[in-house]
Amino acid sequence: MTGLVFRLKGEPEERLDLSPLIPERLDGLTSSEIQKLGIGTTKRDLKLGDVFDVSGADVSDIRFEGGSARLDKIGLGLSKGSIRVEGDVGFRCGRAMRGGAITVTGSAGDLAGSAMEGGELVIQGSAGARLGGPEAGETKGMSGGAIRVQGSAGERAADRMRRGTIVIDGDCGLDAASRMIAGTLIVGGKAKGTPGRLMKRGTLILAGGAERLAPTFLDCGPQDLIILRLMARAIGEELGAVPFDGSPMRRYGGDTAVLGMGEVFLPLR
Structure with a gap:
């Protein structure tokens, strides 16, 4: 059985809510029923068949041929199967x-x-703001799983992160890992702003350095830790080569303005 393919007919004229297009919600629907699903976000009441050509039948293997920054909420609530998008996506992908x-x-x-x-x-490209973070009013961000961004990421990546792993190969916007509760964030490029501000626990590895740290972080000096090498190996096996190899790094403890049990690793200079 071939995978389910959604081929974009052209650039959408409005933002689209594609949250219904996951295996859990498509299982048991016919092709005709799938094409009648409402995905519009305006009074035009767009149906899926207005925007996509549909082929294939295996809902556990979904592919979007053609992307757009107006394709929102792809993979919202996904619990099984796979989704591949050939191109860009909008906001809340994988929420x-x-x-x-x-x-x-x-x-x-x-x-x-x-x-x-x-x-x-x-x-495989870049990500916007609040990667793995919470919606407005929520008390926690990412609490499990793994995210890999091969480009750069916007501000407040890993905000209120509770568990899991995020790897960003490029630069990271302002204040990454703000209010971090636990988990691991690895940034290969430069971390802008004050990364780790108000983090309680967790590990922040800034392989490309940081603009600055808050004064409430304590310099613990150079550290040659076996755990760094083990982390580089384990995460590399899961997500591919990571932008650090476990070599000695300078460790900072904090943020002492809150619980203060987090750690930030920076390159030795």
Whole structure:
């Protein structure tokens, strides 16, 4: 059985809510029923068949041929199967996913992997703000799973992160890992602003350095830790080569303005 393919007919004229297009919600529907699903966000009441050509039948293997920054909420709540997008996606890609895998060959908008609980999200381009973070009013961000961004990411990545792993190969916007509760964030490029501000626990590895740290972080000096090498190996096996190899790094403890049990690793200079 071939996978289910959604081929984009052209650039959408409005933002689209594609949250219904996951295996859990498509299972048992005929092709005709799928094409009648409402995905519009305006009074035009767009149906899926107005925007996509549909082929294939295996809902556990979904592919979008053609992308757009207006394709929102792809993989929302995904718990099984796989989704692949050939191109860009809009905001909330992979939000609240609990399992399965999502691959985006382009870039993603804000809140990718927001409140994620499990599974794997790979973005081969760049990501917007609050990667793996919470929606407004929520008390926790990502609480499980793994995210890999091969480009850069916007501000407040891993905000209120509770568990899981995020790897960003490029630069990271302002204040990454703000209010971090636990988990691991690895940044290969430069971390802008004050990363780790108000983090309680967790590990922040800034392989490309940081603009500055808050004064409430304590310099613990150079550290040659076996755990860094083990982390580099384990995460590399899961997500591919990571932007650090476990070599000695300078460790900072904090943020002592709150619980202060987090750690930030920076390159030795």
